[in-house]
Amino acid sequence: MKKQNKILFIIILSFFQNGWAQDSLKISAQEFIAVVKNYHPLALKYQLQNTMAQSEITKARGSFDPILGGKIGEKNIDGTQYYEQKNIELGIPTWYGIDLTASYNYLDGQKLNSSDTKGGLYQMGITIPLAKNLLYDKRRAMLDQAKFALKMTEAEQTVLTNDLLLNAENTYWEWVQSFEVYRLQTKAVEINKNRLDLTQKTFEYGERAAIDTVEALSQLQSFELQQREAYLNFVKNTQQLQLFLWKDKQELYEISQLIYPADNLSEHTAYSDFEFLLDELQTKTTDNHLSILYYTQKHSILESERKLKWQSLLPKADFTYNFFNKENYSADYLPLFDNNFQYGLKLEIPVFQREARANHQIAKIKIEQNQLDTQLKKRELDTKIETYKNEVLNYHAQIDLSQNNLVNYQKLLAAEETKYSNGESSLFLINSRENKVIDAQEKFISIKTKFLKSFNKLKWMKENFSL
Template sequence: MKSLKNKFSVLLVLFCSQLSFAQDSLKLSHQEFLNIVKNYHPLAFRYQLQNKIGNAEITKARGNFDPVIAGKLGEKNIDGTKYYEQKNVELGIPTWYGIDIAGSYNYLDGEKLNSSETKGGLYQFGVTVPLAKNLLYDKRRATLDQAKFGFKMTEAEQTVLTNELLLNAENSYWEWVKNFQIYKLQKSAVEINKKRLDLTKKTYEFGERPVIDTVEASSQLQNFELQEREAYLNFVRSTQEMQIYLWRDNQEFFEISQLIFPSSDLDEHSGYNDYEFLIESIQAMQLQNHASLEYYFQKQNILESERRLKWQSFLPKLDFTYNFFNKENYRADFLPLFYNNFQYGLKLEIPVFQRQARADYEIAKLKISQNQQDSQVKLREILTKIETYKNEISNYFTQIDISTKNLINYQRLLNAEEMRFSNGESSLFLINSRETKLLEATEKNIELKAKFLKSYNKLKWLNENFLR
């Protein structure tokens, strides 16, 4: 908080007295500002890192299918008696369908060996096949599937978050532009009324106007000066708010050290001409391609993978293992498999009450149901936003048209009143009244344009969330 206050104080010093367009001032365009946010803002960089993390998770899950090489070397000798000497090399290969393949070479020698162990070199080739549980789906496959779905889920989420960041940044920029234009408007009104006050004082000195006209002109000037200072403060505040989006390379905060002004204007925006095209474009989009819904679709895939995995818990664990042996320097005789030099095993496990399996499976189904409801809510939210933003854009565009025509009429009234005043048929009070109305209408017109652009941006960045 103290840091923000210090920065705000720096801004006040920079903008002290009146704003002037000095040669050393900075001008920032709309596109330049967006490029800075896209390339340097820490959140945009963080979202990119999140996608990289998701990609690394896939690599990690694939590691469950990596072959494993193991080796063992050992000897036991007591009082000159060699109990055993052992050398062993193994290779294990897990496969996609839950089948594990293993091969090894084992050399064993010694005087105190178990009767089931074989002296000399022994080659072994084996396979373990799940016959029930884990045959169709297992933890390794589920982990890899979920990592892939999670990556797509992360991509969709980061798309939405990045576009939300750019939306907030862009609307902050146009709020800054709006406040700058209002300040320029108020500043212009102050300059006009200063000249009017000087002229009124001279006509009073020449005896052409009563003293009350100087009071009227002075009062009007003071009113505009107050409005100018308020507009100036709003511009400074919006500059400070916009500064939170300004960063340098390596995520270093951009400190404003000289005057900065917008080089873009509310009237120059292309949205006034292509907003109908934007509405048509978003209406042609398939809602299921929206990144927010894609997030829930991928989450649904993850939950479905988890449900399939939990279903395996209902099946008995029945694993068949077969190993073929061949002694070193002996001719290999593979067939028949169960005739000579083999070992096999069959292991069966059956949970009696299946309580954990039933609970886990029920939880998995409930989570799927929850996600489906969440996706329906998100769908309704997107539809509502689209309709709301469309209505706002159309309504503000109509208001701008009416406001612009109204401005022309107020300007005509002011011109006519000034003409009457020069002919001695009006008063300074009426001129001030006309001028105040014109100023209020102009400020209202600027605010309507800013509101239009903010709604336009909401629809634009909502449209950017659709995955093409």
């Protein structure tokens, strides 16, 4: 079974190498990010959250919708008509807690209550809260909180979407890194195959010792193992990349052909743009970060809740006035308290106010907790920004050092090869120098990847600042 797996791996590797330049698909970082942004389920889910928050505003506005109602009824026993009733009414809630009503009621029958008015009766009324719910009430609080929640959700979903795109972009560059390492190892294998062929020929001509062929073969086998390990790592990173690739209708994109990065680590604009990014972030304040805007809107929601709870500390005093006019009679409503009217005053005062005081205290504590959360978030953001800045500057400096180090190792290898051709060195020393060069090249690739990932962290951090 192991032998079969080994053979299958060799076949796949051979297919990969043979198909390097044909029947392959290339994707750039920009194209990849566009696919993630438009088709990834999480990105779409975040968009739906914003839509849901907008629907919550519509729902809250429903508390101010006029209400139209009607009623019809009749009671008749043993031929006696107790009553016949027809009623239609309209209720209009207003922003300031005042309710307006208008209705038409027709009543007739032989068994009516003495307080009922026979015939058609028009009514217009108003209910005014004199204390509780006058300055603020549940309807206004629900609408205010829904508006704040929309801004809160938009800020949160923008941050989450940018985090998704950051994760996706860094996954792309890790994939590029694994591909470049694989190409490096593949090139080393080709060089050592040629070196082995040359060593075997010189041995056959009697110019080299037999041990040199063993040395060359050992080096080749070592690089072949590293090549296969690099290929396996590239395949794993390709699979990680595939997790971000989706098609329309939330279908997972299945990679059915060879896929390669269209970008490489050396040609990224970050090497020239990172200083501009650092300067731009220097002028930003975390007060304008969307993560802080999230807490700011949450504070507004909690403050709205506190204002609503404070209303519960006030006595409930509602004044209601209704004006009546009988059908087929001319209107007679002035003075208001002279004829054709009804009024009422309702007063409720909880004696100890324990529930209201406790609710108001809890609301204030929640505001204090949110303020502490805001301070912690600001500190976290400041720390992240400074950390990413230091990473970018440090890795950029390391790139220059690593490149110089690589150039020096390449010079040493070239010198060793010259000495070897003059019979002044050995294949062992060449292999040792070559191993140093390969290690330096992999280190150089790794540092460039780390620099780009840190640059992306700063770039997407900048995207989280509100305009």
